[in-house]
Amino acid sequence: MTDFPTELGVLTCLMILAASLWIPYIIGVNTDPADPDNFTRPGDLTALRPWVHRAYRAHLNLLEQGIPFAILVLLVDRMDGFTALTYWTAIAFFWLRVAHAAGMITGVARMPLRPIVFTAGWICVLIMGYAVFAAA
Template identity: 50%
Template sequence: MSAAGPGLTPELFWLLMTAILAALLWVPFIVLSSRPADAPFQSFARMARISEMSDITQRAYRAHLNLLEQFLPFAVVVLIAHLAGVSNGLTLAACAAFFWLRIAHAVGFIAGFARMPLRPLLFTGGWVCILAIAAAILLA
């Protein structure tokens, strides 16, 4: 993937795409928690009790939180790499892989087909991408 604009490196492009994913991933939870089956939660008059919602609604909630758990360290290492001028095949591959792993994780988690051991493997893949970028920075 080439840079999308001036000053936007491929790594920053993938960071931007992941930020957009994180900004959109709350939508499935809101849509699912507003369904008639979850009628007590439609008014938003009180804090939702996630444990009382449908399984798919709970999975959508967790998928969003799970992405946010990995997004912060991913964003930090990508920004440090950018500021340090570290950009190579490893950082590009790790950034792209991180994004696609997070897509697969979210879709699989919400749909319910990414179960043991697939979901933890997808999460671990993202973690390895973060560590690979950090290693590229430290070894530069």
């Protein structure tokens, strides 16, 4: 069996997070006392309780950065270009995304913290993009 790169392990965990981040939103809309029917989704997001709306946005934010990051990690893997830089970038990106989601859903990550964490994730995407070109 060949070594399983940390970057792919982190990517696996990131995709599990992305595939699971819908759960807080669904719990929120299904426990909304203002809409006992809960049939129209997403409906008027601004009418939802603030944490439910933020959960929806946290999921979208993860997909916005997670999909490009995942593709870049897979490209680096295909090019056999993993380095210490990609190792630490993958780890940092995962924990930034966890912090962003938790902070956004709970409302703890307010201005300017939330955009700073999001921007740090974007920088990780750029670094992984650099790694693609460096491996070429």
